[in-house]
Amino acid sequence: MNLIDLIPAPYRFAAQIAGIVVIGIALMTGYLRLISYHEGIGFQRATAVCTADKLKAEQAANERDAAYQNQIRKANHDAEQRQTALAADIADLRRQLERVRHDRDTLRARVADLSGEAARHFAGVCIDVHSECTERYGALAETTDRLAADCKTLIDAWPK
Secondary structure (H helix, E strand, O other), X not given: XXXXXXXXXXXXXXXHHHHHHHHHHHHHHXXXXXXXXXXXXXXXXXXXXXXHHHHHHHHHHHHHHHHHHHHHHHHHHXXXXXXXXXXXXXXXXXXXXXXXXXXXXXXXXXXXXXXXXXXXXXXXXXXXXXXXXXXXXXXXXXXXXXXXHHHHHHHXXXXX
């Protein structure tokens, strides 16, 4: 026995059409759900790929920043070491300057005892000029060393 035989004859054609329409709607609904499911999987994959790419880019940026920070720290540390060395050199120069001043004062006393007025005056002027030159040289050397250290710090801190 067939299910179509249960339907009266004048309505059988309409029932067949209705059955075909219902089967078509069911197939279309299934197909649309299948497409939606696959699109969802594709979106999830695309989201996962984008997230992974974003994490890689952030990690690379963080590594570059860390490298720059390390480079800056190293440059600052090197600058501090140079400043310490320069301070020691400046202290040594000051000690040498004090010795030169002491020698100058000793020479001035000797020249005053051994010579006449003209020789004393000449020797005093020469020693004053020498003293002034020594002081200016020390100041110039200190400024030059400080500028060289600043220049080296800037060069070391510049990204490579």
